[in-house]
Amino acid sequence: MKVTLFITCLVDLFHPNVGKATVELLERLGCEVEFPEAQTCCGQPAYNSGYVKEAKEAMKHMIRTFEHAQYIVTPSGSCATMFKEYPHIFQHDQEWEAKAKKVAEKTYELTQFLVDVLKVENVGAKLKGRATYHTSCHMTRLLGVKDAPSRLLKHVEGLEVVPLPNAHNCCGFGGTFSVKMGPISEQTVDEKVRYIEETNADYLIGADCGCLMNIGGRLERTGKRIRVMHIAEVLNSR
């Protein structure tokens, strides 16, 4: 099966290990992974800040880059959601709406792809320790991927996954919110950190690098010894 990887700018620039894990995992499951070098960013930073014109330029570029793919897979619930939003954003622009729809229809967040398309829940991963999982807002609420991650994590040998209290609450990232509304973001992420600590977990696992950068950055700043891992890294642990 041919999979076209949309790696996201955050992974490309800041978290290449997440990308490596994604590729290795998919390849081990028998996928042929292709990476179009022309890809940039899905446009979300501009779109969510109100710069729709600028965002659309990025979006058109991404549509052109991905329109011929068979399956588009990305290790980010939020960026997958953005691709899914494209048709809505290009509403009333016949040419681009149609193209956007094609792209949106074949876009999958990584865990969603594993569970729904590859139909696998046990990927043969091993990781020893106690973990809790942060459900990202866009992934659960907008993309509607609610239990794929937990179904996959359940089969990771040696890993005990404990529920995160008030998991439904946002971590306070919100893209530019994290810098525009710093004091509010700080309180929000601090509350998240408190709940994570309550679980006594060794690992905080998530499926979105934005949230993980926010929570991880705060964990580090406040000197907490909890390791932050992207779910791709967990599933690629052996």
Added chain:
Amino acid sequence: MAMKIGADSFHQRVEAGLHNSFMRGAVAGAQERLRTRRLDAAEELGNWEEWRALGEQIRQHTLLHLDYYLMQLSENVAKRGGHVFFAQTAEEANQYIREVVIKKNAKKIVKSKSMVTEEIHLNAMLEAAGCEVIETDLGEYILQIDDHDPPSHIVAPALHKNKEQIRDVFRKKLAYDKTEKPEELAAHARKMLRNEYLTADVGITGCNFAIAESGSITLVTNEGNADLVTALPKTQITVMGMERIVPTFEEMEVLVSLLTRSAVGQKLTSYITVLTGPRDEGDVDGPEEFHLVIVDNGRSSILGTEFQPVLQCIRCAACVNVCPVYRHIGGHSYGSIYSEPIGAVLSPLLGGYDDYKELPYASTLCAACTEACPVKIPLHELLLKHRQIIVEREGKAPISEKLAMKAFGLGAASSLLYKLGSKVAPNALQPFTTDERIVKGIGPLKAWTEIREFPAPAKERFRDWFREHRKERERDGNDL
């Protein structure tokens, strides 16, 4: 703007909110309780999504035919002997109510909770006209006797106050001599208010839903105060936002079911009261005279725009009860009687961007509000639309951000520029990097690193690794 509360800037108010630890504890506790109750109530029905779809369809249909239903409503009110005043502005509404009150020679007015009368600052006008105005909803009453402290939650207006504060206010203003026990406080309020109902000249209410087919108004409470406000005084004035209307009793019923479940997780509140006109011939209680004031005050300018869905709102506050931002800053931070998230959408529309341009940004776009809304208002999308307008039409975005976004547009739309920029990033940020972490950033990074570490750009980008990886696999014979 009338709906505005306080003169402090948004950031000053947020600062005050973040430092109010009682309020934050109270809000977090209330959010959890109300959220759980709402979810339980929805789960019990089993087909909540169908209910939401029905609620949305009813509201959309009504808004699309709003002029027709308002015509029908006003005809039916008049047929039953009630008077209807259509007020384009807050001033017109206040002026009419003032005339009625003066004609009735009213000295004392009892009110049941109404957001629209808060919005038009009705009480201030009535007091200026020499009337004593008494709010009868327990929460509103507490706020009123505490020198008009503004409400901080649409459904639980005094959420930000603790019982000791309430006890102290009662002692100071109402000669109260008991403890801070809620039962004792409520019993005292009951005693004080009983007499007010019986001696008031005019009763003023809001309106949860007007019913076009019969000219009725529906009032939803748990305390029963709206019933006393409408049963005892001789004159009743009901003020409604013009969109708070349904075609028939059958739609009222559905929306009330959605409202009570979403607001407080109850199947129905203790009192749902449907009033039609003044009292009937032979009735003893109920008003002799009934006035319905239908208020536009900026609502019509929302119709026909991309913001029209906000008029679907039934004021249940389910969105408030799940908002992570409201959770930490509380209702007063918004500077409007309508707080996040519905308020962050509505306030700039009714009160203008000058006063409320920050509100659309006070959201992580987590969409918890959209998911909770019983009539499916796409709240987080409407916040985004505000941001777009602030940038494109109002030109209120900071220059530095505009430049950055311009650069983003160029960079992200061109693979060459993106590749180039991302390649030099590690070097450009080198001076700020320790241990592969950016501890003290500049520009927008500064705001980030004040709170948390930021990862330094990786020395080898993913794409560089992948290129090597690809070559390796090809060398290994591509034995898939």
Added chain:
Amino acid sequence: MGMIYNRDTFLQTIARQLGREQILSDVHRPNWNYTPQWTVFQGYSQEELLSALEAQCSRIHTDFVATTADALATTLKQVVEQYGGGPIVTWDDQRFSEYGLLPLLEAEWPSENVDVHIWDASAGRKNIEWAEKANVGITFSDMTLAESGTVVLFSDAGKGRSVSFLPRTYIAIIPKSTIVPRMTQAAAFIHKQIEIGRIVPSCINFITGPSNSADIEMNLVVGVHGPVKAAYIIVTDR
């Protein structure tokens, strides 16, 4: 006939904003895509509705007492005593005689020095004074909603609103035959009445237990402005 002010420009503004001419007639409600309200307790027998009502009563702080038509007077007397006796105020309602309660109201109680006031439209505001002083207010239920535990009261000259609001305790007598699944059936009934040209009562009350408030620190206080206590007496053979 009441007056209507400023309507024309107001409605024209709305029509203009909606981008069309004013609509003055021929608007019909669409066939709603979903009608979940009709599925609640669908097909329940009267017996099953009664059990649902009983279960709901415990959640709304309302005492539930089942009796028969023959025993109604005795039961009512007992319940009133439990709540501390008179003064009592009741509706002027044919059903008090149909259910054989007049001897209790007009002879038995007065002979025991229990004050009973039957609503008397000709006495004007005096009725309100009685109701305000009463310890117990008694009405029949015109319709009863099993799901929410609600009694529906249609006002008229003999059925004053204050009887259910002003006394400290409110007692509703509920003939089993008045129980319907939920508010849907009551709303549909009223809607039908309007369609065939009947006049809606000036006040329709949907009352669900005693008055209450959670305005102080979210603590539930039962009994605020209206009744502090409520009881439903169900007549199981009517």
